[in-house]
Amino acid sequence: MLSTSCSKFVDGYEVSPNNPVKATGPLVLSSAELGLMSVYAGTPARTAGVLTQQLGGTADQxxxxxxxxxxxxxxxxxxxxxxxxxxxxCNDIVAQYSEGNPHNKAMALVIKAMGLGVATDMWGDVPGQEGGMGNINGNFSPKYDAQKDIYAQIQSLLDEAIGLLKTAGSDVREVGANDLFFKGDLAKWLNTAYLLKARYAIHLTKKNANDAATKALDALSNVTNVGDLRATYGESYNENNQWFQFSQGRATLLRMGENLINMMKASNDPRLSVYAAVAPGGGYVGAAPGSENQNASELGTYMAGQTSPITLAGYVEALFIKAEANLILGKTQEAADAYNTAVLTHVQNATGSPAPAAFVTAYASETAASITKEKIMNQKYVALFAQIEAYTDWRRTGFPTLTPNPHNVLNKPAIPRRLPTDQNERLYNKNAVVTSDILKPVWWDE
Known part of the structure; x- marks a missing residue:
């Protein structure tokens, strides 16, 4: 009798709540968010920055x-x-932790859309419906989906997320602090989902410009300045900004690019002092493609400060998309207004101060008669410094005008437009669509 009573008394208490044997949806969400941060602030972003000449690769990889x-x-x-x-x-959350947790699932769908977006924009055709399902259904050779279909999947993921975010009531297990981006703020997640719908709509301007612009503006009608999706960092070494960590551990590898530095110097851009550090010889100097100039300026505190946040999707991007989309549809005054606001907002965000009057007059006072696609994309290029989107924008618009590295190993006057198929995919995935030609445009860039 005593043995039975003791057994009932301790039932359930032998499992420590601080040492769970099974993950929860919010915990898995934290993992996915950290993965997304490392993608958007890691090698894909550095690659995009070098290829668009915002940065200069000066050593090693x-x-x-x-x-x-x-x-x-x-x-x-x-x-x-x-x-x-x-x-x-994200697939794990959908498969195992969705019941009773619609908001947690919605956040996972948004993150998945962003991860899938980077994959397809850098590689073209990639695993979509079957990708990342090996631990769930045992399929470790996922088929590749055409990029056109991947884009449809991205929009579908975002639409489903929007519907779930609008679901009334609370999750069985609230996300709270496990959401490293918004601490469970549904309004900010909803805003981000609509912004991403606009981002991936405007990517398709080479396929159907009017349709891309119309869909982008429709999504943007739901976007406000409620809060950017940003990676945030702490003061402990393992919490530091990723660009800062890269500069500390691999200081010789990367410098500011000559094209961006010269563009900002020519316009007396007030953001230059936070974008770039003063060069060893004084002033701000960019590394020309292939120059290996390690005396050029290192990245400044805006992107590479020890605790500087990094925007993954934000209101300034939305304003530039709004400007481009309106211009495509012939709404030049709306385009000019959105452009001016975008430039002024980003200068304030980056420097902490309003733009100087002379800069406002020269670069943020466009009218219906003066606004152009080149002006919009050039200033978006500056504002989206060291972001993957700048590489996508250059490929689909041709702005800013870039001169290929004349010393490149391809011996062709062209800048790469994609990454080659990963070698492990070629070797071990029988369904891989192999593309080795890095000058071959992805589908939306054709």
Missing amino acids: MLAIDMYDIKEGDATNDWNNIYNNVIQP
């Missing part, structure tokens, strides 16, 4: 990218990060 010496094994870690640390945990 960054110099190889600068020289267009990009091989199929170079981005294996990034491919694995996207599918193993972003898409796979």
